[in-house]
Each structure stands twice: as C-alpha cells, then as structure tokens.
C-alpha cells in the first residue's frame with residue numbers, strides 16, 4: 001500500500017477506536033447510574049425560596065416529590081410554597097412544606113431537618129444544598145467578617161445540613177439516597193473580585209469529592225453542580241458590589257435562566273454524573289481541572305481537557321492584561 005493510504009487507514013482506525021471507547025463509556029455511565037426517582041420521596045432544598053433553589057423545588061414537584069424548602073424569610077418561603085404546590089402533578093398526595101431557618105447556625109440547621117421530617121412524616125431521601133451567597137468585591141476592601149460569613153453559608157451551611165441528613169440516611173438505612181452540592185464554575189478556578197467566594201466553592205467541591213468516596217459504602221450518591229452565571233435575585237444583588245473588571249471578564253459567560261439550570265442539573269443527575277455542568281464553559285473548566293474527579297465520558301472529557309489547556313493559556317494572559325488595565329485606570333483617576 002502507498003504511504004498515504006497506510007496513514008489514512010491508521011488515522012481512521014484510531015478515530016474509530018476512540019469513538020468506540022467513548023460510546024462504550026456512555027453506555028456504561030447510563031447503565032450504572034443510580035436511578036433518580038423522586039416521585040413520592042421527601043426532597044429537602046436549602047435556599048428553595050427563590051432563584052435556582054426554587055426552580056429545583058418546582059421541578060421536583062413536577063416529578064411528584066414531597067418537597068421541603070428552607071430559607072430565612074418566611075414571606076418569600078410562603079409565596080414559593082404556593083408556586084410549588086401549583087406545579088404538583090398530584091396535589092392531593094404531594095406535600096409541600098417550608099421551614100424557616102438560618103442554616104449558618106449548626107443547631108438551627110439540624111432543627112430545621114427535624115422539623116421537616118416531622119412535618120412530612122417521612123425521612124429525607126434527596127438533599128439539594130442550594131443556599132449560597134457570593135459577596136463579590138475588591139479583596140483588600142472587604143472585611144474579614146464578610147469573608148467569614150461567605151464561608152459560613154456556602155461551606156458550613158452545606159456541611160451542617162449534609163452531616164445531619166447523611167447520618168439519618170445511614171441510621172434509617174436508606175439505600176439510594178442522593179446528596180447534591182451546588183458549587184460554581186468558580187469552584188474550578190479563581191477570578192478577580194471573588195476572593196471571598198471562590199474558596200467557599202472550592203471547599204464545597206472538596207467536600208463533595210470526599211463524601212462521594214466515603215458515603216458510597218452506605219449506598220448514598222453524592223453529586224456536585226458547577227453552574228456559571230444564573231439570572232436570579234442573588235445575581236442582581238451581587239452585581240451591586242461586583243467590581244467593573246469582574247463584570248467585563250465574566251461577560252464571556254452568557255448566563256442562563258435558573259429554569260434551564262435546574263433542567264440541566266436533573267439531566268446530569270439522570271446520567272449518573274458526579275460533576276455536573278450545564279454550559280460549554282463549565283464543561284471546559286470541569287475537564288481542564290478534573291484531577292481525580294470521576295469523568296462523565298472519559299474519552300470526551302479527555303479530549304476536552306486537552307482543548308482546555310490550550311484555550312486557557314492565552315485566555316489567562318488576556319485576563320491578566322484586563323486586570324492591569326483596570327488598575328491603571330483607577331490610578332490615573
């Protein structure tokens with residue numbers, strides 16, 4: 001055979017091989033995925049009164065779940081419960097409840113779970129840790145108190161709730177429970193203006209990774225969601241303190257509605273994914289920083305991780321230039 005023919009045959013054989021591995025991986029992922037069956041189950045959603053948490057609660061109601069939402073402001077919770085009830089497919093059977101609690105307080109977080117279980121007369125089988133805040137700003141101008149508060153909610157709020165729910169899942173011998181953490185694409189990399197926030201979302205990722213390994217022995221499935229910009233009340237609030245340079249850099253991310261994010265989250269859960277992303281930038285970042293995290297599709301993730309390493313090198317240079325440009329504008333004012 002001529003050389004170019006040998007080359008062509010080799011190229012296509014390798015391609016077919018890679019494709020076969022990718023397809024086999026996809027089949028395995030779907031077959032091994034723990035089923036998401038929330039119908040008739042007690043699902044507990046922190047931060048379920050607005051934004052992403054409320055959309056998750058609405059989707060749970062549409063899937064026939066009994067839902068408890070948790071947050072601090074009672075009026076907002078009550079209105080959300082009305083909306084969630086309206087989405088129930090079987091309003092007579094499905095129970096929708098709310099609990100008022102500040103989950104940054106460990107005993108309040110535990111009490112809220114006890115209250116929810118008493119109200120629903122049913123143990124929690126699905127936990128969605130959605131409550132969180134971002135507090136963007138210039139690090140040097142932020143107080144240590146604000147930085148601590150961000151960790152108190154995003155990390156410790158998640159820890160207190162997860163710890164109690166996981167303990168109960170084990171003692172009540174619930175097999176096939178699911179615990180979902182909400183990190184962010186900022187749990188993959190650090191960005192100017194998010195000095196208070198990124199570490200909290202890295203912490204959530206670390207917690208999810210450690211618990212995925214540990215809790216599998218008890219039949220508990222752990223997942224971590226990494227969304228990009230979501231148009232929520234929390235996003236409007238964070239934009240009030242977000243530095244201009246941060247707005248410019250994160251403008252590369254188009255943003256998504258919380259409805260779309262929730263739908264994407266459920267799709268990831270159904271595919272049995274551990275690390276869930278719902279947009280191309282999230283996928284690029286997940287693959288580029290995957291470390292020892294389980295792959296979704298090994299072949300696809302590996303190809304994308306290579307792409308990520310190439311794309312992020314010039315992108316980082318551009319980010320650094322933008323930061324310097326803004327800083328010199330500030331100086332010349």
Ligand SMILES: NC(=O)C1=CN([C@@H]2O[C@H](COP(=O)(O)OP(=O)(O)OC[C@H]3O[C@@H](n4cnc5c(N)ncnc54)[C@H](OP(=O)(O)O)[C@@H]3O)[C@@H](O)[C@H]2O)C=CC1
Nearest residue numbers: 047049051052071072073102103131132184229230232234
């Ligand atoms: N919006 C975005 O662009 C992105 C958001 N995320 C993450 O997604 C999650 C949801 O974000 P989003 O929907 O924007 O948030 P919102 O600010 O819109 O909603 C936050 C929810 O959490 C509740 N909450 C706040 N503090 C506490 C507390 N101490 N105890 C109990 N509940 C509390 C709020 O109710 P109340 O105030 O009444 O307590 C509300 O229900 C967060 O973890 C966030 O970090 C990740 C990436 C991007």
Ligand SMILES: CCCCCCCCCCCCCCCC(=O)[C@@H](N)CO
Nearest residue numbers: 134184185186228229250252253281315
């Ligand atoms: C061609 C190349 C592209 C690479 C682009 C990389 C872009 C990074 C975008 C960063 C988006 C930050 C979203 C923050 C979400 C969040 O958690 C906050 N809103 C807090 O709530």
